[in-house]
Amino acid sequence: MKLLQLHVDYIDYRPIEKEIEGAEASSGPERVEDAVVCFVSVEEGDDDGVAVRAVEELKASMDELKASRLLIYPYAHLSNRLAPPSRALALLRLMEDKAKERGIEVHRAPFGWLKSFELKLKAHPLAERFKEIGGEAVPKALVAEEKLKSYWYIITPEELIPVDEFDFSNYGDLERLARYEMAKSRAEHVIPPHVELMKRLELADYEPGSDPGNMRYYPKGRLVKSLLEEYVTEKVVEYGGMEVETPVMYDSAHPSLSSYLNRFPARQYMVRSEGKELFLRFSACFGQFLMAKDAELSYRHMPVRLYELTRYSFRREKRGELSGLRRLRAFTMPDCHALCADMDQAKEEMVRRLKLSMEVLEGVGLGGSYELAIRFTKDFYEQNRDFVHRLVGLVGKPALAEMWEKRFFYFVLKWEFNFIDSLGRASALSTDQIDVENGERFGIKYVDRDNVKRSPIILHNSPSGAIERVMFALLEKAYKDMKEGKVPTLPTWLLPIQARVIPVSGVHLEYAREVMERLDGSGVRVDLDDREETLSKKVRRAEMEWVRYIVVVGEEEVKSGRISVRDRVKREVRRMGVEELIKEVKKEVEGKPFRRLPLPKLLSKRPTFHPL
RNA sequence: GCCUCGGUAGCUCAGCGGGUUAGAGCGCUGCUCUGGUAAGGCAGAGGUCGCGGGUUCAAAUCCCGCCCGAGGCUCCA
Structure with a gap:
């Protein structure tokens, strides 16, 4: 106005x-x-x-x-x-x-x-x-959500216990999750540890030339992100997801889309073009639903699993909510929808996806580092009590439950795995929802056994949560380890540099290069510190870059043909043959994607994006 | 978006009750050292003091607006 x-x-x-x-x-x-x-x-x-x-x-x-x-x-x-x-x-x-x-x-x-x-x-x-x-x-959903009434419980495979009556003594993170979700967290004026790490490890950084919450990823960050993306995608395809690609922007005047917008509590980026008001997607829902609407579907195909890794999804979060890699305005989200014929099928499918999500978190190195929160309407709980408790049983420990008096959102049940960071904040990673509205809203139909067209129930699963947020959780976890006196690191398959060869002096450079090339040729991500520096200094730098295996070669190695390997995680120096090291690395990274080092292999040729 | 705090060299920071050429450590460049597992030595380059405006004889320093970051309100992947 x-x-x-x-x-x-x-x-x-x-x-x-x-x-x-x-x-x-x-x-x-x-x-x-x-x-x-x-x-x-x-x-x-x-x-x-x-x-x-x-x-x-x-x-x-x-x-x-x-x-x-x-x-x-x-x-x-x-x-x-x-x-x-x-x-x-x-x-x-x-x-x-x-x-x-x-x-x-x-x-x-x-x-x-x-x-x-x-x-x-x-x-x-x-x-x-x-x-x-x-x-x-402000989307109506944001306003309505504030008025939403809900009740909090701790849920176990057997029962629902009001939060006040639960004994948290063996469940520190669950208690932190409950506190965080139910109350306001207290003020802590600290730079989040992962922000420090993402910069120092040259993974990612803020980009002042963009909008807040849109990051830049340096070569090492891009590498880690690519590996995670590839891993999650492989797991979803293995589960049966059909990978697709859909547009990043949509016409807000489209009838199904505009009514969906009002049901989703988030602010959008808007783009104007030729008189149209386009909004940038906040998930892959639109593209996949519009695709499903035009597809020919039969009950025989169900469940139909569509998958997309959105790069990016956009949410115009409020300024104060943005935080490093934890909360962004542009983020990469694996988003997998399953169109299910009926509620029984949906429940069965949800079990599979819960297992998939657990496997994925295990695979990226976050196994055991999360707490389950599960939310449902009162009606749904009363009609599906066994199912709800079964889900909790799969995770194998008590969880936080929120029960809504009435259904406001498009879903009747939703669960998430939450990571609790060193500041006591909870962040959702994997999630799945049972959506009972959008099949109809988007006009998605399948032909049932009785030759009648019906709209499916749709599950919305992100098996890992946003990729950036997985990186955030890995860095926060490393920080926690460090606080406990352990060596902070990433899983070996995600380390930008798995091994570094360091010659004792310039005369050993040629031999060092041979060792480096043998490792490189065998699929170990390796580089060579050929700078004119002291050995100590080069080892120190490798340690600070979280290089797992530091290979020193000098006079003795040239003579013996063996190498000296400093294992940063085990904190020991061992002598072994090159093949032995290759075998050890291969075993470490088995079953995980591999990418070559997207950087010059010689440190002397490598620019600094962010000093240590 | 609103409230609070911050922004000085590539990085981390000192200086800021206004006043000569704005400092330190690390990094970078050059020289020296040919060194055996977390910082060898010497020298040098490098700064629109976040941006714009105002007050003043004079602004990194005081005032206003904006941008960016952190924390909170809030919310989630």
């Missing part, structure tokens, strides 16, 4: 003729003296809240001007994205009522008329003002 506010000695206006069909009845010409005239354009997306705020702002500036008389004057020329006339008129009337309630003497010029006017503006600095109210409509 746009407001042009003028403090006038007088204004005369005269309705000439109706401009639109929905024009109001006119009460004829009017003269208002010593008043504030407010020219108003009501814009697309303005709601009652905008009108109310507009009146509050008007009231405030009228108090300042010591004015008590207001003329609300519909004026379409302040905006090129006007609301429909009926909506505009409704809001103008609302403004009139609200202003009266605030004790203002209100006049209002008729809506929908061609009018002429003449006015005399008061000559003082505050006499002319322009205001813009709203601009962004």
Whole structure:
């Protein structure tokens, strides 16, 4: 809503003729003296809240001007994205009522008329003002969510225990999760440890030239991220996911999409193009649902599993919510939907996906580092008690449960695995939901056994959660280890540099290069520190870069043909043959994706993106 | 978005009750050292003091706005 506010000695206006069909009845010409005239354009997306705020702002500036008389004057020329006339008129009337309630003497010029006017503006600095109210409509889901009523429990395979009655003595992280979810966390003025690490290890960094929450990934970060992406994708394909790719932006005027937007509590990035308002996807749902709607589906195909690794999904989170790799505005999310014929099939499928998610977290190195939270409506719980407790049983430890009195979201049950970081905050990783709305909303149909078309129940699973968030959790976990006196590291298959060859002096460089090439040729991610530095200094640097195997070669190694290997994790130096080391690394990374080092192998040739 | 705190060399930070050429360590460049498992020695280069505006004879230092970061409110992948 746009407001042009003028403090006038007088204004005369005269309705000439109706401009639109929905024009109001006119009460004829009017003269208002010593008043504030407010020219108003009501814009697309303005709601009652905008009108109310507009009146509050008007009231405030009228108090300042010591004015008590207001003329609300519909004026379409302040905006090129006007609301429909009926909506505009409704809001103008609302403004009139609200202003009266605030004790203002209100006049209002008729809506929908061609009018002429003449006015005399008061000559003082505050006499002319322009205001813009709203601009962004808060999705209804965000507003409604705040009012949502829910009850908290600890759930075990057998029972549901009110949170206050549960003995947390052996469940520290679960208690932290419950605290975090139910209450507000206390203020801690600390830079998150993973932010420090992501920079120091040259993985990722903030990009001030973009929008907050959009990161840059250096070669090592891109490598780690690629490996995780590849791993998760392989696991999902193995489970039966069909990998697809869909657009990153969608028309917000599309009927199914706009109604879905109102059911999802998040803010969107908007892009304008050729008169369209496009929003950037916050998940892969749209693309996959639109694809499923156009597909020919039979009960024989169910469950149908569509998978996409979104690079990116976008959510315009509030500034204060953004935090390193933990919470971003652009993030990479594996998103796998399963279209299920009925609730029984959906439940069975959800069990498979819970297992898949556990395997994936185990594989990336977060096995055992998460707590389950499970949320459901009261109705669903009462009808599916056994199933809910069975899910909890699969994870094998008590979990946090939230029970909603009524269904507000599109799902009836949702679970997440939460990682608890060193600051006691919970972050969701894997998640799955049982969606009972969107099959119908998007017009997705399958032909059932009885030749009737039905809409499927849809599961929304991210087996790992956002890839960036997995990186966050791995770094936070390493930090926790460090605090406990252990060596902070990543799983070997994710280490940017698995092995580094260091010659004792320049004369051993050629031999060192041979050793490096043998390792490289066997699929070990290796490099060579050929800089003119002391041995100690080069070892120190390798340690700080979290290189797992530090291979030193000098006179003795040249003679014996064996190498000296410093194992950073086991904290020991061993002598072995090159083949032995290769075998050991291979065993460490078995079954995991491999990528070559995307950096010059010689340290002397390598630029620094972020100093240690 | 709002509230609180911060932004000085590539990095980490000192200086900031206004006033000569803005400092340190690390990193970088050069020289020296040919060194056996977490920092060898010497020298040098490098700064729009976040950006813009204001106050002042004079601003890194005081004031305002903006940008970026951290924390909170809030919410999630």
